[in-house]
Amino acid sequence: MTSLIREIAVSIIASIVTIALTAAATYFYSLNPLVLVVLPLTVVLISVVYYYVRKYYSVCKVLGVKCVSDKKKEPRDKHFATSRDVRVLLGRGGAVLGTDTDPLYLTLRRLPSDWSGRIRVLVEDPKSEHLEDHAQELGLDMETVRSQCRSVMNNIKRLKDNYHINIEGACYKTKPFLRFTLFDDFGFFSYPAWGSKYEPFSYQLRIQKGKKTMYDALSVYFEQMWDRYGSDQKGAAK
Numbered sequence: 001m002t003s004l005i006r007e008i009a010v011s012i013i014a015s016i017v018t019i020a021l022t023a024a025a026t027y028f029y030s031l032n033p034l035v036l037v038v039l040p041l042t043v044v045l046i047s048v049v050y051y052y053v054r055k056y057y058s059v060c061k062v063l064g065v066k067c068v069s070d071k072k073k074e075p076r077d078k079h080f081a082t083s084r085d086v087r088v089l090l091g092r093g094g095a096v097l098g099t100d101t102d103p104l105y106l107t108l109r110r111l112p113s114d115w116s117g118r119i120r121v122l123v124e125d126p127k128s129e130h131l132e133d134h135a136q137e138l139g140l141d142m143e144t145v146r147s148q149c150r151s152v153m154n155n156i157k158r159l160k161d162n163y164h165i166n167i168e169g170a171c172y173k174t175k176p177f178l179r180f181t182l183f184d185d186f187g188f189f190s191y192p193a194w195g196s197k198y199e200p201f202s203y204q205l206r207i208q209k210g211k212k213t214m215y216d217a218l219s220v221y222f223e224q225m226w227d228r229y230g231s232d233q234k235g236a237a238k
Contacts, residue, residue, distance in 0.1 A: 076107045083183040084117040087222045091134060091176040093123050094148035097155050108159050108167065119167040122225055123152045130175035170230035180218050185209045189218060 080086060088104075090096060097104045108119070124131065126146040135142040149171065156169035180189035190204040207215045 076103065077110055079183050080107055080117075080119075081111060081115060085184060086117060086119045087182040087219070087226075088119065088121045089176070089178070089180050089218075089222055089225070090121065090123045090152065091179055092138070092145045092148040093121075093152035094145070096152075097121070097123075098148045098151040100155065100158075102155075105155050105159070108165055109163055111163075111165060113164075115165075117166065119165065120222075120226060120230060121152070121156055121167065121169040122172050122222070122230065123169065124149050124176055125171035125173045126150050128171075128173045128175070130173075134175065168230065170226070172225055172229045174225075178218070180222075182215065182219055182222065187215055187218065189214070 088097075092098070096102055099105065124134065124145075126149040128134075131145060131149075132142050135145040138145065153169050153171065156167055159165040159167050178189050181187055186206060186208050188204040188206055205214075207213065207218075209215045
């Protein structure tokens with residue numbers, strides 16, 4: 001708040017100076033008096049825009065957000081192949097790992113045979129009491145969402161049994177607030193409910209690893225969730 005007040009004060013001072021200079025210019029050079037109104041308002045507008053743009057980039061820097069991959073396909077195969085500890089938290093996972101044609105499923109199937117990493121996946125429990133709310137946010141039938149959650153767990157089992165991928169899955173019962181994937185040194189996150197407008201790997205922010213960053217916070221959150229639901233897969237769908 002203090003910084004905002006400072007910015008406003010600077011804008012007011014700049015406006016006063018602009019008015020004075022404009023008035024002098026109007027007097028000596030016969031400029032349109034309307035300029036006395038337009039120029040100060042322009043200065044104020046520019047100052048306010050500058051303030052919020054600067055705050056946006058400051059917040060991104062603190063969170064470790066480096067770039068926005070808006071509707072941009074990332075080289076996921078390379079990211080998985082070069083990481084040793086991959087953590088994925090999904091909502092329903094319907095368009096990510098729910099069928100054998102989904103992007104994440106195909107990516108994991110293409111992992112090299114000598115890949116020695118570990119993948120852990122958390123997906124919403126099909127029996128979760130929050131599932132109905134989540135389904136409404138998505139604009140989908142609850143049974144459809146429930147089926148998608150089960151499909152994710154089934155695909156994880158297929159990847160483990162048929163393709164010998166070191167992957168584990170578990171279901172959580174809390175309502176999802178973010179969807180994210182964490183690699184060794186960076187990750188991606190986004191809001192989990194886009195409904196019919198959802199496109200795989202779209203609307204995501206890229207975050208870098210670092211202390212007190214968004215990556216660090218999501219890493220701690222995932223580990224806490226895994227300790228609660230993942231050790232014996234007690235949240236897995238039956």
